[in-house]
Amino acid sequence: MDFVKWATNPWGQSVPIHIAWFLIWVAVIAGLLFLIVHATYVRYFAKPKEFARDASSEVSARLPKHVPRHSLVARLFHWIMAASMFTLLFTAFLPRVGIQFPWVTYHWIAGAVLTVSILFHVIHASFWLDFWSIWPDKTDLEDAWKRVRRFVGMSAPPPRKFAKYPLENKLFHGVVILCGLSVILTGVFMMFRVRTIFFPRNPYLFSDMTWGLMYVLHGLAGVGLIALVMMHVYFGLRPEKRAITKSMIFGWMDRDFYLKEHDPERWVVETSSSSSTSNRVEGQGLTDAG
Numbered sequence: 001m002d003f004v005k006w007a008t009n010p011w012g013q014s015v016p017i018h019i020a021w022f023l024i025w026v027a028v029i030a031g032l033l034f035l036i037v038h039a040t041y042v043r044y045f046a047k048p049k050e051f052a053r054d055a056s057s058e059v060s061a062r063l064p065k066h067v068p069r070h071s072l073v074a075r076l077f078h079w080i081m082a083a084s085m086f087t088l089l090f091t092a093f094l095p096r097v098g099i100q101f102p103w104v105t106y107h108w109i110a111g112a113v114l115t116v117s118i119l120f121h122v123i124h125a126s127f128w129l130d131f132w133s134i135w136p137d138k139t140d141l142e143d144a145w146k147r148v149r150r151f152v153g154m155s156a157p158p159p160r161k162f163a164k165y166p167l168e169n170k171l172f173h174g175v176v177i178l179c180g181l182s183v184i185l186t187g188v189f190m191m192f193r194v195r196t197i198f199f200p201r202n203p204y205l206f207s208d209m210t211w212g213l214m215y216v217l218h219g220l221a222g223v224g225l226i227a228l229v230m231m232h233v234y235f236g237l238r239p240e241k242r243a244i245t246k247s248m249i250f251g252w253m254d255r256d257f258y259l260k261e262h263d264p265e266r267w268v269v270e271t272s273s274s275s276s277t278s279n280r281v282e283g284q285g286l287t288d289a290g
């Protein structure tokens with residue numbers, strides 16, 4: 001069983017040309033298996049979540065009814081990226097499973113949209129959003145250890161509530177970065193192999209071997225994204241995550257959901273009465289509006 005398709009170039013060298021397309025089905029089946037195992041676990045085996053402590057009633061009282069979560073710009077980015085990602089997946093893989101259409105033009109256009117939207121996202125997240133909120137911190141790791149111990153029946157205190165993003169979301173984001181950057185970097189070079197509006201076609205930019213490896217990396221990261229997107233959509237549709245999905249449409253989540261899952265000390269929220277930093281809810285009633 002070969003994971004890569006090989007061909008012989010005019011100089012008689014054996015070079016990789018792309019991934020073996022059965023890997024598409026491997027990714028789809030892996031994605032489906034994950035969904036089935038997770039859904040079964042949640043339905044029949046998972047115990048109710050337990051967290052270390054609740055926010056004080058003073059903190060709860062000062063929170064707005066609708067806790068802001070995603071700005072309009074962040075939401076627009078998310079949905080533009082999602083549309084380009086689906087277009088890329090369908091244009092790339094439908095022709096490989098027998099649905100033929102002239103896919104290349106739609107594919108590179110969606111690729112260009114994804115590339116620009118990700119460049120925008122990196123700048124926006126670095127300078128306007130809380131850059132560190134999506135990276136695991138010390139508390140995440142300590143809590144992960146507690147959660148593992150409790151999962152296997154050992155004694156451990158309950159973990160703290162989450163910051164803006166739980167560890168699982170942060171790890172998912174990290175894997176998406178790896179696959180996303182792989183398809184983008186290789187995809188930009190692969191645009192030299194086809195006719196686009198950006199630069200003249202130049203299939204001689206790299207050796208056959210380098211091109212081949214680039215196509216293989218593009219394909220591997222691409223099939224990885226099939227499974228990742230399936231998982232992401234599945235979680236977005238799960239009933240207990242609906243408040244989070246709703247926040248990606250309307251920008252806010254209910255105060256009750258925020259208090260149930262999030263720690264106001266770890267995810268600091270502006271109160272409704274003021275947007276100044278002196279009037280933010282910082283955990284156990286640390287700040288008082290001046």
Ligand code: HEM
Pocket residue numbers: 017018019085088089092093104107108110111112114115183184186187188190191192193194215216218219221222223225
């Ligand atoms: C979800 C993301 C993506 C997936 C799943 C994906 C998948 C694929 C696949 C499977 C192919 C066929 C390659 C082959 O025959 O070996 C392909 C070709 C191509 N991709 Fe992507 N891709 C993605 C993102 C991108 C991006 C971001 C760009 C541009 C920046 C891009 C540009 C291209 C180009 C130009 C080709 C055509 C190459 C040719 O026919 O010679 N792709 N893509």
